[in-house]
Amino acid sequence: xxxxxxxxxxxxxxxxxxxxxxxxxxxxxxxxxxxxxxxxxxxxxxxxxxxxxxxxxxxxxxxxxxxxxxxxxxxxxxxxxxxxxxxxxxxxxxxxxxxxxxxxxxxxxxxxxxxxxxxxxxxxxxxxxxxxxxxxxxxxxxxxxxxxxxxxxxxxxxxxxxxxxxxxxxxxxxxxxxxxxxxxxxxxxxxxxxxxxxxxxxxxxxxxxxxxxxxxxxxxxxxxxxxxxxxxxxxxxxxxxxxxxxxxxxxxxxxxxxxxxxxxxxxxxxxxxxxxxxxxxxxxxxxxxxxxxxxxxxxxxxxxxxxxxxxxxxxxxxxxxxxxxxxxxxxxxxxxxxxxxxxxxxxxxxxxxxxxxxxxxxxxxxxxxxxxxxxxxxxxxxxxxxxxxxxxxxxxxxxxxxxxxxxxxxxxxxxxxxxxxxxxxxxxxxxxxx
Amino acid sequence: xxxxxxxxxxxxxxxxxxxxxxxxxxxxxxxxxxxxxxxxxxxxxxxxxxxxxxxxxxxxxxxxxxxxxxxxxxxxxxxxxxxxxxxxxxxxxxxxxxxxxxxxxxxxxxxxxxxxxxxxxxxxxxxxxxxxxxxxxxxxxxxxxxxxxxxxxxxxxxxxxxxxxxxxxxxxxxxxxxxxxxxxxxxxxxxxxxxxxxxxxxxxxxxxxxxxxxxxxxxxxxxxxxxxxxxxxxxxxxxxxxxxxxxxxxxxxxxxxxxxxxxxxxxxxxx
Numbered sequence: 001x002x003x004x005x006x007x008x009x010x011x012x013x014x015x016x017x018x019x020x021x022x023x024x025x026x027x028x029x030x031x032x033x034x035x036x037x038x039x040x041x042x043x044x045x046x047x048x049x050x051x052x053x054x055x056x057x058x059x060x061x062x063x064x065x066x067x068x069x070x071x072x073x074x075x076x077x078x079x080x081x082x083x084x085x086x087x088x089x090x091x092x093x094x095x096x097x098x099x100x101x102x103x104x105x106x107x108x109x110x111x112x113x114x115x116x117x118x119x120x121x122x123x124x125x126x127x128x129x130x131x132x133x134x135x136x137x138x139x140x141x142x143x144x145x146x147x148x149x150x151x152x153x154x155x156x157x158x159x160x161x162x163x164x165x166x167x168x169x170x171x172x173x174x175x176x177x178x179x180x181x182x183x184x185x186x187x188x189x190x191x192x193x194x195x196x197x198x199x200x201x202x203x204x205x206x207x208x209x210x211x212x213x214x215x216x217x218x219x220x221x222x223x224x225x226x227x228x229x230x231x232x233x234x235x236x237x238x239x240x241x242x243x244x245x246x247x248x249x250x251x252x253x254x255x256x257x258x259x260x261x262x263x264x265x266x267x268x269x270x271x272x273x274x275x276x277x278x279x280x281x282x283x284x285x286x287x288x289x290x291x292x293x294x295x296x297x298x299x300x301x302x303x304x305x306x307x308x309x310x311x312x313x314x315x316x317x318x319x320x321x322x323x324x325x326x327x328x329x330x331x332x333x334x335x336x337x338x339x340x341x342x343x344x345x346x347x348x349x350x351x352x353x354x355x356x357x358x359x360x361x362x363x364x365x366x367x368x369x370x371x372x373x374x375x376x377x378x379x380x381x382x383x384x385x386x387x388x389x390x391x392x393x394x395x396x397x398x399x400x401x402x403x404x405x406x407x408x409x410x411x412x413x414x415x416x417x418x419x420x421x422x423x424x425x426x427x428x429x430x431x432x433x434x
Numbered sequence: 435x436x437x438x439x440x441x442x443x444x445x446x447x448x449x450x451x452x453x454x455x456x457x458x459x460x461x462x463x464x465x466x467x468x469x470x471x472x473x474x475x476x477x478x479x480x481x482x483x484x485x486x487x488x489x490x491x492x493x494x495x496x497x498x499x500x501x502x503x504x505x506x507x508x509x510x511x512x513x514x515x516x517x518x519x520x521x522x523x524x525x526x527x528x529x530x531x532x533x534x535x536x537x538x539x540x541x542x543x544x545x546x547x548x549x550x551x552x553x554x555x556x557x558x559x560x561x562x563x564x565x566x567x568x569x570x571x572x573x574x575x576x577x578x579x580x581x582x583x584x585x586x587x588x589x590x591x592x593x594x595x596x597x598x599x600x601x602x603x604x605x606x607x608x609x610x611x612x613x614x615x616x617x618x619x620x621x622x623x624x625x626x627x628x629x630x631x632x633x634x635x636x637x638x639x640x641x642x643x644x645x646x647x648x649x650x651x652x653x654x655x656x657x658x659x660x661x662x663x664x665x666x667x668x669x670x671x672x673x674x675x676x677x678x679x680x681x682x683x684x685x686x687x688x689x690x691x692x693x694x695x696x697x698x699x700x701x702x703x704x705x
Contacts, residue, residue, distance in 0.1 A: 135472055168639060
């Protein structure tokens with residue numbers, strides 16, 4: 001970080017290489033007369049044109065390409081992509097497949113949350129440079145993180161064959177059954193990790209988060225289970241609308257100088273992710289989780305509450321996975337028949353990803369080739385709100401030292417757990433003051 | 435490689451990410467052996483998990499991602515000049531991977547997806563890192579194999595040189611012989627693909643999609659002919675082969691080669 005005084009009135013703060021977020025972005029802050037005039041967040045990731053490369057691909061090649069949008073969200077990109085294809089071709093899957101997919105999605109969420117909470121976030125609050133440092137100074141805590149991370153991997157690996165970029169999750173269901181003995185081993189592991197999850201909730205609820213609020217509508221999927229709803233988008237305290245109509249409500253727009261899109265609801269920002277899910281779907285949680293959820297919902301206008309909400313989802317995820325896998329009866333064929341319509345068709349699907357609602361939307365020609373693809377990621381939806389929150393937070397911190405401001409903005413950004421590219425790494429901050 | 439290890443000093447290591455999904459870095463973070471690795475290695479650069487990152491003199495630089503801009507190419511060269519051993523981590527770094535699929539989109543068409551003119555000017559075809567610098571070890575896969583990464587580091591620590599697996603995916607395939615997917619007319623690219631993954635996808639009931647990249651000897655023309663004879667159309671075949679083999683397929687075609695691309699290792703174009 002450096003401060004370059006160009007003129008007596010102008011100061012530029014370069015905040016390069018803000019680490020510990022997934023993405024590559026630039027932040028420009030303009031301060032005039034002690035008031036934050038403007039905050040612009042620009043995403044500078046190397047463009048990969050996913051929506052372009054999916055075009056002209058056969059329907060059954062889309063999910064493993066989409067998986068590569070993001071290494072940490074590969075599970076949910078795969079599931080959502082498959083569900084959009086099934087929606088287009090009218091393929092119905094078994095209840096067993098839905099249950100396995102729900103458990104798989106939970107596995108992906110636990111992987112992502114474990115990493116985000118303990119590796120990217122916790123060092124901020126314990127004054128450490130990184131989890132590598134914490135591994136030396138707080139070994140007990142990091143060991144717990146590693147066990148939870150391993151549990152997430154084990155779920156994904158057992159159900160879909162690989163920790164990152166799942167293999168066995170395909171259009172129609174699964175390419176094979178998970179082995180009974182591996183399901184049993186997984187159940188044992190889930191039960192023994194519950195205590196770790198409870199400690200995680202207590203730890204992340206006990207951290208001292210900044211006293212900061214930015215009121216915004218929270219959106220989450222509902223109508224099914226907590227981790228696997230798909231039909232209805234719900235706004236907390238507001239109206240619901242069907243997933244298929246998402247384009248009528250959420251508008252994406254491009255920002256000049258940025259390679260990512262921003263999304264708004266009727267021109268206004270909104271918030272998706274763990275906190276939005278907790279606020280919208282308290283009634284879908286198990287009783288054990290509800291007590292914690294109510295406390296978080298009381299502070300729902302504080303975006304930092306997204307952090308304990310993720311911790312709560314680790315506990316809820318483990319409980320839910322135990323219920324699913326204890327009761328699952330692997331009697332049906334792993335994969336439904338893929339009968340491809342020989343006419344033009346269109347499919348939309350949504351899933352709750354670790355960072356919020358993920359939409360995949362495809363159109364196909366009569367031969368099963370993709371003619372149109374549109375993917376709306378949770379981070380796209382949160383960017384506008386993040387920008388506004390940064391503005392509010394900087395104003396709150398206006399008298400502090402640049403070093404402090406820098407760290408506090410980074411903490412705020414990390415609370416949103418942005419996965420900006422799913423491809424890059426640093427945030428450059430430009431600070432302009434008059 | 436052996437002489438680079440000093441008994442009393444931890445190797446200085448850096449992780450660098452270019453255009454990709456970061457799945458290889460996540461795979462490293464997902465390792466069960468992570469705490470021991472953190473203990474044995476002096477990790478100086480790893481943006482994903484470190485607040486303070488230094489471009490030090492590295493004993494090992496692990497580089498993931500394809501190169502898609504001039505700016506990235508310059509940074510890559512800088513990393514190479516500071517590193518004793520440089521490892522290409524995963525499909526994007528080794529072969530261009532999924533990002534290289536965009537090279538197949540016509541430039542006009544691409545314009546629709548590019549929002550930033552400045553970035554467009556700086557943008558180049560997505561390429562493997564070996565088009566710009568010397569690579570000491572190719573760790574193939576999308577993502578990399580955990581075992582291979584841990585094996586590589588352990589070898590390094592004990593002064594042994596790691597060798598890439600030789601031969602195609604078929605060499606470790608449980609369906610090898612009469613049970614082969616190709617005999618069932620299922621598009622499996624294992625015969626064209628760098629092995630060493632223990633045929634992971636086939637063991638999960640899925641054909642190989644070439645995520646470890648094409649072998650030098652991969653015969654795209656013959657494979658295309660085979661799939662065509664099953665009734666697959668050109669668009670489908672190109673779509674499937676270009677996912678991970680696009681760069682080599684393009685080079686083969688450019689050079690009019692039916693068989694081996696005839697240029698550098700793995701069909702990478704010479705810089």
